[in-house]
Amino acid sequence: MAEVDGRAALARLIKERGEDYAGLSRLIGRNPAYIQQFIKRGSPRRLAEADRRILARYFGVEEAALGAPGAEPGAGAGLRPVPRLDVDAAAGAGAFDGDEQGGGHIAFDPAWLRRVARGAPDQLSIIRVAGDSMAPTLADGDDILVDRGDAAARLRDGIYVLRIEGALVVKRLALNPAARTLSIRSDNPAYPGWPDCDPAAVEVVGRVVWAARRIG
Structure with a gap:
């Protein structure tokens, strides 16, 4: 039964x-028709443990979702992996284009992502907060979900990741429609802000739509 559930879950994820069958077959080092035959013809009857592990990591789901024995079948199926990038906001420098490496992925329910983010799933990334300039809203070490599809074109009041002189910072933006300016603020009053900035001079990377932190 687990093999059947795992096959259906893989077909649903694809x-x-x-995704395409041939590309996934190459991912696990098999001939191009391997995954298609597994799903359409039931041959092989079950995925090899090493193949299942690679596919589960690729899709960001538990191995149980792909029919791993001894676990509830279907668990984690249909989740969307979001890359956790090895960059910091507020103290880190460098590019932020979705190609950074380092942190693996965190999987989310696609319906939940659609509720919290306006951008497409491939425009979402998770990065760390460095420093306390946004305390108490965001703390040092918090993970934040950044929607790069919700940036300058949709700018409105809220918390954003910006690039200033090559460094990534996370700040609260407040628009002044009458003056057509914006203020860049820190939630921590110990840090200065920048009032009356020209929006065209601010490089907006994306909107912060969710945050998580370790307790204790």
């Missing part, structure tokens, strides 16, 4: 993510 359809939802727009």
Whole structure:
């Protein structure tokens, strides 16, 4: 039964993510028709443990979702992996284009992502907060979900990741529609802000739509 559930879950993931059979077959070092035969013909009957592990990591789901024995089948199926990048906001410098490496992925329910973010899933990234300039709203070490599809074109009051002189910072933006300016603020009053900035002079990376932190 687990093999059947795992096969159906893999087929669903492939359809939802727009993947192709041949590419996934190459990912696990098999011939191009391997995954298609597994799903369509039931051959092989079950995925090899090493193949299942690679596919589960690639899709950001538990191995149980792909039919791993001894666990509840279907667990974690349909989750969307979001890359956790090895960059900091508020103290880190460098590019932020979705190609950074380092932190693996965190998987989310696609319906939940659609509720909290306006951008497409491939425009979402998770980075760390460095420093206390946004305390108490955001603390040092918090993980934040950044929607790069919700940036300058949709700018409105809220918390954003900005690039200033090559460094990433996370700040609160407040628009002044009458003056057509914006204020860049820190939630921590110990840090200065920048009032009456020209929006065209601010490089907005993306909007912060969610945050998580370790307790204790």
